[in-house]
Amino acid sequence: MAMEETLPPMGVHGMGHKIRRKEDMRFLTGKGTYVDDIKLPNMAYLVFVRSPYAHAKIKKINIEKAKSIPGVIDIITGEELEKAGLAWIPTLMGDKMMVLPTDKVVFQGQEIAAVIAEDKYVAMDAANQIEVEYEPLEPVVDPKKALEPNSPLVRPDKNSNLVFRWEAGNKELTDKVFKEADIVVSQDFYYQRLHVAYMEPVGSVAQYDPVSGKLTLWMTTQAPHVVRTVFSLVTKIPENKIRIISPDIGGGFGGKVYVYPGYVVSAYASIKLGRPVKWINTRSEDMKSTAFARDFHIHGELAAKKDGTILGLRIKVISDHGAFYGDANPSKFPAGLFSICTGAYDIKAAYVEVTGAYTNKPAGGIAYRCSFRVTEAVYTIERLVDILAHELNMDPAELRLKNFIPPERFPYKSALGWTYDSGNYAAALKKAMEKIGYYELRKEQEEKRKKGEIMGIGISTFVEIVGAGPADLFDIVGIKMFDSAEIRIHPTGKVIARFGTRAQGQGHETTYAQIISEILGIPVEDIIVEEGDTDTCPYGLGTYASRSTPTAGAAAAVSARKILDKAKKIAAHLLEAREEDIVFEKGKFYVKGYPDKYKTIQDVALAAYTNPPPNMEAGLEAVTYYNPPNMTFPFGAYICVVDIDKGTGQVKVRRFVAVDDCGNIINPVIVDGQIMGGLTMGFGTAFMEEIKYDENGNIYGGSFAEYLIPTAVETPKWELDKTVTPSPHHPLGAKGVGESATVGSPAAFVNAVVDALWHLGVKHIDMPIWPWKVWKVLKEKGVAS
Ligand code: PCD
Incomplete structure (x- = not known):
């Protein structure tokens, strides 16, 4: 069906309308404005010299040759930044990070010196002419070894490689439950290091105006307000003299929450030189030096009764954070929200322990399409539940249905302390089973097995935790996690609305307009949504998680x-009636019983400026800083069917059914787009993507030639469906959805592959499940053809 037929034109389209994205005209015609599109008069270019070593002492940096190249304006090193107090800056997790090193480098690809030149190519040539004398040091690559007492130290300012040790749950009770259980299953999982492969690499343009003393920074950040506050605290520039603009962003996915050295050095250089300075990473610089995701070494155990009742969960994790602890977690959660790991199940006792290690790699631990480690948590519980089902010789769907938190138990308090707002997990799973024809597929699998064909079915019934605050529990560098919306209605009824968040492709310009349209009955095309300018938008914590x-x-x-409250008063005044008698429907106010004699919201807007009731101030606008009473807990049931080629080990995803529940939906096409994109990323995680290092800390590859991401060719066809379980505390009953599919799907893929191979004695294969890994297993088991 053509898009034209399915999508209604704009108009008064509130919640649940499939309207086209307002921003797409700009994006699809190449008219977006990204940081690299910002071109200012007299702008200089900044390029970094980067370290070839993962760990080395810097003995000397020779800049003379580079400085003499025509067009080179300046070269900035760590020594200079140190004098300005900027060689190290705080991270969002209360650690410190190097902007430029003064003593040693701590990962391959680290920024060492910045060349500023009249144009980018001169800057690149000059960067090549900078000679750095190194004394290589023994690198720390394996996080487990990093925690051993004799390990070399990653950080010059620390006396161990321990980042943190964190635990949650009741250890004694959990141990007791494990002792009493009929069966305990356990498994090691490695959730591999991933690169956040957004389309646009990170960058900034800094413009300092020496006359006003104002610093304007265009940057690829998902959290402009927080970055402004941190910048002000670090540089002592008054916060009202810093303006951060996140223009259009070509994908964020968590990778643009981190504060990169380039932001700081471009700002410093602009202030020093009195001219605008642009820095944009190349794609491979981005891959080698920006913050990475995952990298969790997990040991998980599940205790159960013979009949499949799950009793306890015990997890131990070693997490690799690279050289700086730069996760963007809320400050009270060193391992993010990993403690959502009891998932959709009613589990009495749970205990989790996470130990973070520094290694000689770029900072890691960022929440790539993941609400602070939810992805690792979901993967662990969903893999363990599948392993338990297979060990018990039970159907993985039946085992899940037996252990789900039943709908009548919500709000449900989990063993690890979260209060789930709402859920109906069985309904979602049953819908997915029906849609895919689950029991017929099981029969088909049995038949195929007899013929020696390899087919598997994998399920993931995930629960997320998204929407931080509440503010008493969640903060970033002390700033409470609320968010904001300011709506102004002009006399002619046209609207401008501004927000503390910043979309990176999600479609906020459309969906926020739909929310306003829903409540005020104003057509969506009359509502302009703006985000990402700290001078104009109300303070907010940004868009991630x-x-x-x-x-x-x-x-x-x-x-x-x-x-609307104020508008009702104005309408009562215009209709010469009492406020209590005013009815509001589809953009019209009328007196109860007299729907034909009405005033429109636009009439009321005009009156707000021309004829307000006596004693009422003029204008029609409102601002809200919303502190959510709880997180929202979206969920879903995914089922994947795979066929495995015995000759090549290639896994073919034959079908994938995704039933998602994000409460009430604002825009169904946007939500489906979010889910399809998220599933594709989850597919990449399960089958293709990994950042690896050799024993010297050299990155393998570091370009898209080796780091494979799915294209339209590899991507399976997604079959989507929904259940709707509104959030009881959200004003519109909505829950978040942007990350659900990336969080929920990897376990479904891996479960399907292991389900296909279990009868051969295969219990687990770590992601990414490349064909050769499967082929090796098939060969070992004597079934490869
Ligand atoms: N929605 C609707 N309904 C509902 C929900 C939702 O409609 N119920 C829609 C909205 O409105 C938007 C979307 O959907 O538009 C999404 O949402 P959310 O969920 O709320 O989310 P946000 O916040 O907005 O966003 C964020 C996310 C994240 S987080 C990520 S990663 C990713 C996602 O988002 N990223 C991105 N998606 C996306 N897309 C695009 N295009 N791009 C990008 O970048 Mo992180 O933490 O950062 O890792």
Whole structure:
């Protein structure tokens, strides 16, 4: 069916309408404005010299030759930054990170010196002429070895490689439950290091105005307000003299929450030189030096009764954070929200322990399409549940149905302390089973097995936790995690709405407008949504961890309702009636019983400026800083069918059914787009992507030639469906959804592959499941053809 037929034109289209994305005209015609599109008069270019070593002492940096190249304006090293107090800056997790090193380098690809030149190519040539004398040091690559007492130290300012040790749950109770259990299953999982392969590499343009003393920074950040505050605290530039603009962003996926050295050095250089300075990473620089995701070494155990009742969960993790602890977690959660790992199941006792290690790699631990480690948690529990089902010789769907938290138990308090807002896990799984024809597939699998064909079915019934705050529990560098919406209605009824979040492709310009349209009955095309300019937008914590709908989306609803309250008063005045008698419907106010004599919201807007009731201030606007009472807990049931080629080990995803539940939906096409994109990323995780290092800390490859991401050719066909279980505390009953599919799907793929091979004695294969890994197993088991 053509898009034309399915998508209605714009108009008063609130919640649940499949309207086209307002921003797409700009994006699809190449008219977006990204950081690299910012071109200012007299702008200089910054390029970094990067370290070839993972760990080395810097003995000397010879810059003379480079400096003499025509067009080179300046060269900035760590020594100079140190004098300005900027060689090290705080990370969002209360650690410190090097902007430029003064003593030693701590990962391959680290920024060592910045060349600023009249143009980018001169800067690149000059960077090649900078000679750095190194004394190589023994690198720390394996996080387990990093924690051994005799390990070399990654950090010059620390006396161990321990980042943190964190635990949650009741250890005694969990140990007791494990002793009493009929069966305990255990497995080691490695959730591999991933690169956040957004389309646009990170960069910034800094412009310092010596007359006003104002610093304007265009940057690829998902959290402009927080970055402004941190910049101000570090540089002592007054916060109202720093303006951060995140223009259009070509994908963020968590990788653009981190504060990169380039942001700081471009700002410093612009202030020093009095001219604008641009820095844009190349793709391979980005791959080698930006913050990475995952890298969790997990040991998981599940205890159960013979009949499949799950009793306890015990998990031990070693996490690799690279050289700086730069995760963007809320500060009270060193291992993010990993403690959501009891998942969709009613588990009495659980205990989790996470130990973080420094290694000679770029900073890691960022939440790549993941609400702070939810992805690792979901993978662990969903793999363990499948292993338990197979060990017990039970059907993995039946085992899940037996252990789900039943719908009547919500709000449900988990063993690790979270209060789930709402859920109906059995409904989602049953819908997915029906859609895919689960029992017929099991029969088919049995038949195929008899013929020696290899087919598997994998399930993942995940639960997420998204939408941070509440503010008393969640903060980033002390700043409470709320979010904001300001709505202004002009006299002619046209609207401008501004937010503390910042979309990177999610479609906020459309969905926020739909929220306002839903409540005020104003057509979506009359509502302009703006984000990402700290001079104009209300303060907010930004867009990551699927928090925009639960927080800023809620703020939009509350602001719109505040406006509606005032509008009702104005309407009563215009209709010469009592406020209690005013009815509001589809953009029209009328007196109860007299729907034909009405005033439109646009009439009321005009009156707010021309004829407000006596004693009422003019204007029609509202701002809300929304502190959510709880997180939202979206969930879903995914089922994947795979066929494995015995000759090559190639896994073919034959079918994939995804039933998602994100509560009430604002825009169904946007939500489906989010899920399809997320599934594709989960597919890449399961089958293709990994950042690896050799024993010297050299990155393998470091370009898209080796780091494979799925294209349209590899990507399976996704079959989508929904259940709707509204969030009881969100003003619109909505939950977040942007990350669900990336969080939930890897376990479904891996479960399907292991399900296909279990009868051969295969219990686990670590991701990415490359064909050769499967082929090796088939060969070992004597079934490769
Ligand atoms: N929605 C609707 N409904 C509902 C929900 C939701 O409609 N219920 C929609 C909204 O509105 C938007 C979307 O959907 O538009 C999404 O949402 P959310 O969930 O709220 O989220 P946000 O916050 O907005 O966003 C964020 C996310 C994340 S987080 C990520 S990764 C990713 C996702 O988002 N990223 C991205 N998606 C996306 N897309 C694109 N295109 N791009 C990008 O970049 Mo992190 O933490 O950062 O890792």
